Amino acid sequence: MLIFALIALTVIGLLTFWLHRRLVAAPRWSTRWRYAGSALLVVLTALAVLAIAGGLRWGTADDTRPVAWLALTWLVVAMYLLLVLAAAQLVALVVWLVTPRERRPGRLRSFNRATAVVALVAALGTTAYGVVEAAEPELTRTTHTSAALPAAFDGTTVALVTDLHAGVVHGADFAQRVVDRVNAATPDLVILSGDVVDAPFERHRAEIAPLADLDAPLGVFAVTGNHEMYTGSTAEWLAEWERLGITVLANSSQVLTVGGESIRLAGVHDREGTGAFAPEPERALAGTEDGFTLYLAHQPLMATDSADRGVDLQLSGHTHGGQVWPGELIVPLQQPMVEGYAVVDGVPVITSRGAGSWGPPVRVAAPPEIPVITLRRG
Template identity: 55%
Template sequence: MSALAALVPIGVFATFLVFVWHRLAVAPRWGRRWVPWLVAVVLAALFAAVLEQFDVWGEQWSPATMRPVAWTGAAFLATCLYLFLGLVPVALVSGAVWVLRWRHDHGAAGRRRLNRVMSPLVAALAVGVTGYGAWEAAHPSVTEYTVTSPELPAAFDGTRVALVTDMHAGAVRSAAFTRGVVDLVEAQRPDLVVVAGDLEDGYAARYGPELAPLRDLRAPLGVFATTGNHEMYRDTANWVRAFEDLGIPVLKNRSVRLERGGAEITLAGVHDREGKGEFAPDPDAALAGVDPAGFTLYAAHQPRQARDVAGRGVDLQLSGHTHGGQLWPLHYLVPLQQPVVDGLHDVGDVPVLTSRGVGGWGPAIRVLAPPELPVVTLRRG
């Protein structure tokens, strides 16, 4: 994103913070001249923290030094969602009082009482929900699935596949978070690990070390990755190289044969649909030479990429991207872009397992969309 294009979201967010400042510091008419100044200073500091998670400033310091600032700014973004959901209705009710009490003071006393009670209450609830979301985000759980197929060779019956997506390590999430994910995966003793995109945020030179624990991932059938949309936004080539330097092959529009007991299945993977040029998705290349009658796993970051392989014999697509909405009530918006929110569902004739992700973009906050590590048991039948 260019500096000029970045000014648009920054301007919109700054305007929203002016609205928040007015609702919290001015509309209640606290009768203390220092209150508006104090609220303005706090909001300005939080605004600066929000910018740091996007590396707008502070790159002269190490990620570890700046992480508390970036974490606070990202968490404040989540708080702003709930401030918006609460303060806008309060402002509308206050405006209705102004209109309906058509007297010389337009119901000034009633509006003042409303704003003095509701504005702090909304702020407290927004902070409380964010706090709960921080706890929820810090406790990923394992979700077990079973997929049965007559095409699965008997030698692969009972194979366990761990699906890791949407870690988003970087300014907010550190190598310690990645280590926790690796430990959770290893505890499940999977036969195969598929890492389906959005491992990071930022530049590889700065945040590559946050992924270092992935080097310890082990599975009898291997550990493989594919790219997500965030790998496509910045530093794509360097991130792909970084994954492979960790010993994780990236399925760049290609397939691999997995062997067990003299039998074979196929794992194919494509780049995310946001990729361009050499990183554009090419499902035809990914499935070239793959027998549609055999058993095929297909790694594609976005669930809607299943539409590109309809009728191609894909037995299970492994995806992420949606985060399950991450912050209630955003899950209601996910169907505007994706065919599924999370879980195991058919997209056309392709069964798609969509993970909510083990991490999350931006704030390390999740509200009613808990992080997960899906583990799929493949069964012949």
């Protein structure tokens, strides 16, 4: 872990130095602007590192949330600055090659100033768009048809809430917004498919209090995601979910009955879990082969562990749809799908882009969603 931290800090330091060279040094701004730009880069990067490491601990979570919001949002700005300025460097090479030697210093200074301004405008504009997009998760509707679905469950609606990431950036107000939108859809069943929280329990338990208001006649159920495993408070969080009226499926299943007919709802711990929280798909899916089974697993990749076990539909999240472009190009390196519907090792899987966001409260080309799935017998 120490080696990983040192490598990460080294990479962040080098990237910050490169940004300083392209935005501050190469354009040769006045001394006052160079000092201001240098200080701003250092402060924002230091705050971002502190936020990622969980070092923003003064006062309450509400006290540190604006600072965490700014620091983590800066990471997206920095990423887009890197992309634009890296592309500009290729153009700068052409400018250098075609410009007579005696004119190169002046022309490159003008070019560097222009590209610094363009990069700032593009990065800030794209990130601002992403902030607005991330703030309002929308209901998206889809249908899943299965011949195994009992007639009594034909037309049942399932609200899939994933990746809320309540904690450092997303507070109780965001959770309440999600709850209000879910309840407005009047689903028969609500599923929380992992990464509900993203922070230590004692400091951030109030952030999920609104989840107690989720209302569905067939119940509200949840499984863990990888970030529940990272909090260091997994057991405390699961106990809190139960206290709020959410049934935790911890490598277990439950029968849901309507009009004398039943389906099985099964859930497994995330694949990042260990010890008491290690995933046990064979235990979760024991006895589910004969009827219709909804399977809750945070990562779509976990469908590979449930192949040939009678799963009729797996509900997942984790990918965030890439969250920030070009993230969707990276997700397939780890997961078999990015979002929507796919069949993974013979298992039908619906993967949500998620309601919240991890780290920066920003989404670009991957809007947040709360899928409402209508089950149909066909």
